[in-house]
Amino acid sequence: MKKIEAIIRKSKFSAVKDALHKVGVNFFSYWDVTGLGNEKEGHVYRGVSFSTSDIQRRHIAIVVNDDFEDIAIDAIINSAATGEVGDGKIFVSDIKDSYRIRTGEKGGDTLN
Numbered sequence: 001m002k003k004i005e006a007i008i009r010k011s012k013f014s015a016v017k018d019a020l021h022k023v024g025v026n027f028f029s030y031w032d033v034t035g036l037g038n039e040k041e042g043h044v045y046r047g048v049s050f051s052t053s054d055i056q057r058r059h060i061a062i063v064v065n066d067d068f069e070d071i072a073i074d075a076i077i078n079s080a081a082t083g084e085v086g087d088g089k090i091f092v093s094d095i096k097d098s099y100r101i102r103t104g105e106k107g108g109d110t111l112n
Helices: 010-022 066-080
Strands: 002-009 029-034 042-045 048-051 056-064 088-094
Touching (some): 002 010, 002 066, 010 056, 010 066, 056 066, 066 088
Antiparallel strands (some): 002 056
C-alpha cells in the first residue's frame, strides 16, 4: 500500500476531487495548510504587495493499493497543474498495514 500526499492550490481542489472520484478514489482526507515556497519575489495587485510563497494550500492524503498508485498520481497531476510556479508537490510513502476498526479486518481490502 502507498500513502499519497499532495499539496495543491486551493483553487484546484474541486478539479482534483472530481478527478480522483472519476478514477475510483472515493475516500481521502484533506485540510487547509499554509507553507513557504521557493519563490522569493512578491507581486503587486492593485497597489498592494504580497508574497506568493505563503499562499494558502490544501493538503490531501490518500492511501491506495500499490497497483493504484500511478492512477491516483496521474489524476492529481492532470487536474492540479496550471503550469505556473506554486502548483504543488506530491509525496509517496509506503504503508506497512491497515486495519478496519469496525471489523478488525487487516490488509489492502480495508481500503475498499
